[in-house]
């Protein structure tokens with residue numbers, strides 16, 4: 198049963214259409230991917246699907262690419278009025294049932310935040326190095342930046358939920 202549950206979680210997650218998200222969002226990036234992980238994690242923890250979007254409401258505590266991942270996965274959107282946001286700079290999503298009985302708070306884990314900020318730091322260092330390097334070296338640095346970016350996005354896509362998210366449930 199435990200194995201079955203794991204297979205189900207893994208299976209349902211692996212089948213998530215990240216390409217569809219990037220088509221909607223307009224580009225492939227770590228924060229839209231993180232937004233999708235927050236949305237998927239919150240919906241699963243609350244036991245609801247996108248079809249039940251009018252039964253829930255969501256608040257996102259960032260105003261960045263994560264908003265699109267959240268809208269794409271939860272069906273709570275600025276357009277349909279089930280989503281609001283605060284520009285607080287936190288990778289955090291609260292989804293609650295409209296009857297107020299249950300809510301779930303999902304944040305990027307400490308590990309995820311460290312990876313995201315580590316990537317930002319490394320990119321800044323590489324860009325600085327690029328400034329003072331010759332053309333041939335600049336091409337190498339560009340390749341390295343692209344590889345690091347890919348690695349980060351891939352990790353946010355694939356990392357197990359307990360590694361990438363912190364989930365807190367309230368109510369029952």
Ligand SMILES: [Zn+2]
Pocket residue numbers: 222224225226227228229262
């Ligand atoms: Zn983006």
